[in-house]
Amino acid sequence: PDVKVKKELLLSDEFLLDALTWEGINYRFPIPVSPEIANQGFSRPYISHLYGGSLRATFPSPSPDMLEWHGLDDWAFLNLDYCPHAPTRPGYSGLHFSPHRARGTWEKLRAPLRTFVKLASSQWVYMGQYRLVPGKSLTTTAWMEQKPEVRKTWATGLLNKQWGSNVLLRVWFRKTKGVEYEPTKEDFADATVNIKEIRKAMTEQDIVDAYTCGEEVLWTLDSLPVE
Template structure:
């Protein structure tokens, strides 16, 4: 998507600045904006892409990119043709707005793609996060069940385990990485297509 901008408007920002002004977590990829902040400014479409997790995120405003997410399914809050206000982390603490993007569901990463040398950083950071975070519990649950049962768990077995109080924190990063390397777990891939920029918003940051 061609972006015709005065270069002086391409100011980089920090997550702390965006969190303070527009609300939401300073670390989440798609932060939830409070009702109070939303009433104040009207924006609830922020997406922040760290290239350690999303190595093919857009790096130039208007350029296409890829968004990664563990699991086969679409997020519960995903809707067709939803537009996101995307920012990419260029270096530590430095973020640049890329434009307004629509995401399209694509084929998941293949085993061969996941094993590539240029994906090592992504493998390492995702494996570590999945092994520790609340949102990684579902993946840890299936990995643990697979290890205990010696086979793929049924949906009933998975749901029963997920309903327990077990956080499955004994699943380590290497076990997580191996599950993806073997194709037992997969990463969804989303294409990112720029459909606009919103120059007026850019002038406010």
């Protein structure tokens, strides 16, 4: 399928070169099948019907019954809306972005992931087995150097999407209780119950400001094909 990447969401060339290096940008893992087969896309419901797992999660885990049947718990689904530099061809390198701190001990990072990327509507293409390696973060300077559309896209997602809840709550706690306040697990649990009301009370600018002043950091995970 034709790759649908919004040009206004692309990060600066300077940051990409710093994060991936020329070697990483130009790396190609050999794919021993024809392009017609390698570039075949599938809908997310179709994949979920066959193997289980959420239709929306980036790293879904199938149900115990499905895992008992196929044993595959290594899925990654990257969306170009928030990861415009994800691999767009099988075997290509790329970047995955996360609003959470990169942790080398994260269990999902220990083994290659069965990685799909959404290249067009209902077209998720299998890129191969990729290892996600914690990479560089966007410094406050690098964050401010990105286009306003990039910052707005992330702020909108973090404010309104389920995957942004933890970041949103951290920003909300600092806004309501002071920048030095360190919320506990119980605080997060209690606040999650009222997440809809908290979203209404917060703005995209609150999120942008948290990254601008360095209270929050956008991290990269280098997507490296290994199989």
